[in-house]
Every structure is written in C-alpha cells, then in structure tokens.
C-alpha cells in the first residue's frame with residue numbers, strides 16, 4: 179500500500195468518518211425534510227458508517243434532512259442525519275443494563291450515479307458539537323478542501339518525507355528556496371487530490387506520486403494536454419469498413435512487433451502527433467513488415483492545419499501527411515519538443531499514407547477492428563492521468579466526461595485482468611510514467627470518451 183493512503187481516513191472519505199470541528203451554521207432554508215429519495219443515499223451512508231462494526235454496536239438512522247443537486251446522470255446528495263449508537267460494551271455485566279444511546283450528528287455527501295452510490299465524505303460528531311453545513315459545492319468542485327479538515331500532528335512530516343522521496347526519484351531541482359516551498363505545497367495538495375481520485379475510482383487503478391506531482395493541475399493541463407481536441411473533428415474522414423470477424427478475447431500489438439518504444443512529448447502539447455505516428459507506424463508495419471519509428475517533429479513543424487505544441491487533431495494530421503507526401507523517420511527528423519521552421523525534405527520520406535478513416539464508436543467493434551487492422555489513434559479525457567501510477571483506471575463518468583476530450587493516445591491492445599476488462603493505451607509521457615509508459619483504462623463502459631474519436635491512417 180502506498181504510504182499516503184492512511185491519510186484517506188483523515189479526509190473522512192472512508193468509513194467511520196472522522197469527527198468534524200464545529201462548523202459555522204449556515205443556510206438552513208435549502209434543506210428539505212426526508213423523502214424516499216433522500217432515504218436511499220442516507221441508508222447507504224449509514225451502511226458505510228457501520229461497515230466493520232460488531233452487530234451490537236451499529237448505529238441506526240434517526241432524523242434525516244438533505245438536498246440534492248443533479249448533473250448529467252449523477253445526483254449529489256448533501257445530507258444531515260442523526261445516528262443513534264450504543265456505546266461499545268467492554269464489561270458483560272454492565273452491558274446487561276439498559277444504557278443510554280449516544281446521538282451523533284452527521285453530515286454526508288453521497289454521489290448517486292445511475293443507482294451506484296459513493297460516499298464522498300462524512301463528518302460525524304457528538305450532537306452538541308453542532309455539525310453544520312458551510313460548504314457550497316458545485317459539481318466542478320465538490321471535493322472537500324484540505325484546509326477545512328483536521329490534520330494529524332505529523333501530517334507535514336509525512337508530506338516532507340514523501341516530497342524528499344519525490345525529489346530524489348525524479349531528480350528535481352528548484353532555483354530558489356521560495357520555489358521549493360511553493361512546489362512542496364502544490365505537492366501536498368496533489369497528494370490529497372490523488373487520494374480523492376483514488377477513493378472515487380471504480381477500477382483497479384492506483385493514484386499517487388508521479389513525475390508530475392509538483393505541478394498544479396492547471397500547469398499540467400497547459401503543458402501536457404491538448405485543448406484543441408475539444409473543438410471537434412477537424413477534417414471529415416470517411417467511415418471505415420467494419421471488420422466482420424468477432425473480436426478475439428484479448429489482443430496485444432506490442433507482442434507482435436507493431437509498436438515502437440514509448441516516446442516522450444516533453445513540455446509540448448503535441449500528443450496528437452504521437453498518436454498519429456503511432457498509428458502510422460502500425461499501419462506501415464502491417465502492410466510492409468517493417469517497424470519504423472516516425473517523426474513527430476515533422477508534424478509539429480510542417481503541419482499547418484494544427485498548432486504544434488498548442489494542440490492538434492489526428493484527422494488534420496493525416497491530411498497534412500498526405501499533403502506533405504509522407505513521414506520521415508525519427509532519426510532523420512528528430513523530436514525537439516518545440517516549434518521550429520519546417521525542414522521537411524521529400525527525399526527522406528520513408529512512409530506514405532493513402533487515406534484516413536473514422537472508426538466505430540462501439541467498443542466491441544473497435545476491439546474487432548484493432549485485432550484485425552492494427553493500433554488505433556484515439557483521444558480521451560485525461561482526468562486523473564496526472565496522478566496515475568498503475569492498474570485499470572475507471573473514473574466516475576461525471577468526472578471523466580466524454581465531452582472534455584483533451585489528450586490523444588494510441589490503443590494497442592485489450593484484454594482482462596482478473597475479470598476487469600481493459601484497453602492498453604500507449605501514452606507519450608516517457609517510460610517513467612504509468613506502467614512503463616502505458617495507461618490502462620476500463621473497457622466496455624465508454625470510459626473517459628475512449629470510443630469517441632477513434633481513427634486510423636490507411637496505407638494501400
């Protein structure tokens with residue numbers, strides 16, 4: 179287990195929620211008395227609270243009030259509830275006697291996504307401590323804020339030691355002491371953020387320290403993600419002919435020599451170029467039997483439909499490759515990670531493409547196409563990837579909407595790990611990220627928009 183995971187319980191995200199400090203009393207008028215709709219999440223919160231308690235020591239639900247906010251297919255319940263709890267019994271003699279029950283006042287936040295409940299937070303305290311709501315969550319920021327939670331005495335010692343480990347692992351240096359302090363504070367916030375993402379993941383993924391842990395999410399988005407992908411499909415492509423054969427149970431193009439080593443885009447929003455070269459490398463290999471590592475820098479410099487490090491679209495890139503006349507190799511036109519003057523020379527073209535196609539949005543059909551035809555260029559919502567370490571990621575749909583696509587990558591295979599179906603995804607953030615540079619995303623639930631922008635070059 180990662181050393182920071184125990185901190186989760188401190189954030190009240192796990193059962194047996196921590197006792198909350200007294201909070202300011204605030205708007206009462208928004209709270210409704212209990213309705214059957216509110217009772218379901220309240221019972222779920224109670225069950226979570228009681229998990230692991232002995233039969234005699236379980237709390238029961240008293241009064242409940244609450245309110246609900248809806249977004250998409252999810253509902254967020256904020257609940258106030260009293261719980262009646264018998265004190266734990268250590269002496270069998272006195273336990274025979276009737277005891278006065280303890281009343282706890284709790285606030286819960288429960289997310290309901292298509293009937294699946296998740297307890298986002300729970301605070302319980304003695305009745306007289308007046309636990310009151312003073313938060314104003316919206317769906318974009320409903321995570322609890324660190325500075326509102328009681329922290330353990332040694333929280334900062336733990337964080338300092340994690341941060342030192344991070345600095346050593348990733349060989350970080352900071353110019354000034356102030357910068358180091360700032361990065362450490364960002365790091366601490368990110369650890370909390372990673373735990374929240376962890377607590378809400380429905381797959382097997384682990385989140386925590388990565389080489390991006392000292393960047394704010396905003397910095398990370400600006401440096402590594404690709405906002406252009408939000409803006410639609412660019413060039414229109416004809417739909418691919420579907421593959422008739424059913425998808426084999428599993429497939430991995432890495433084992434068949436169709437995939438080059440994981441590359442590193444650096445601080446440049448050029449993921450679109452890596453996604454496309456990865457696809458063309460596979461198409462060329464399957465047609466010509468030769469695996470060549472192809473040039474992303476050629477696309478960064480010479481593809482005028484796209485915006486170099488500011489983002490791009492695979493559909494535009496295919497079109498640019500055709501217009502230019504093909505791709506040079508990585509060796510001939512090496513990656514620099516920033517925009518330069520185009521120095522493409524037709525003589526050095528090693529690979530051409532004849533066309534490009536748009537693929538099905540059905541994951542089963544995508545699997546069938548992949549197994550028969552090669553790795554696929556896709557684009558996804560990169561939610562959580564800044565903190566991803568390993569395992570199969572399956573964020574809540576609400577948090578990883580298919581409408582916020584911001585990262586292009588390459589599907590290279592699929593399968594199951596202990597019955598959890600996954601897509602194997604080649605990323606372009608180096609081998610010191612994820613599982614040797616790869617990301618694993620849940621398959622069959624259209625997770626993070628994995629199915630919405632699948633395409634391929636065609637080599638005749």
Ligand SMILES: *[C@@H]1O[C@H](CO)[C@@H](O)[C@H](O)[C@H]1NC(C)=O
Nearest residue numbers: 202204205311312313314315
């Ligand atoms: C709650 O929201 C209102 C209006 O949106 C805002 O004025 C107020 O400052 C917020 N309160 C807190 C504690 O964030």
Ligand SMILES: *[C@@H]1O[C@H](CO)[C@@H](O)[C@H](O)[C@H]1NC(C)=O
Nearest residue numbers: 330331332333335336337339
């Ligand atoms: C912090 O406290 C916990 C529990 O009291 C202990 O297990 C952990 O080793 C402490 N960490 C440090 C860095 O002292």
Ligand SMILES: *[C@@H]1O[C@H](CO)[C@@H](O)[C@H](O)[C@H]1NC(C)=O
Nearest residue numbers: 345346347348349350351352
């Ligand atoms: C660590 O970084 C320093 C300066 O940036 C560099 O000289 C050194 O080679 C790096 N060491 C490793 C192991 O990467």
Ligand SMILES: *[C@@H]1O[C@H](CO)[C@@H](O)[C@H](O)[C@H]1NC(C)=O
Nearest residue numbers: 503504530531532533637638
């Ligand atoms: C595919 O493109 C190449 C290079 O432009 C060309 O030589 C070849 O004839 C094309 N193939 C077909 C079937 O059009």
Ligand SMILES: *[C@@H]1O[C@H](CO)[C@@H](O)[C@H](O)[C@H]1NC(C)=O
Nearest residue numbers: 427428593594596597598599
């Ligand atoms: C993969 O797991 C899913 C869900 O548990 C299951 O339906 C499917 O049959 C499994 N596939 C294989 C090939 O084991």
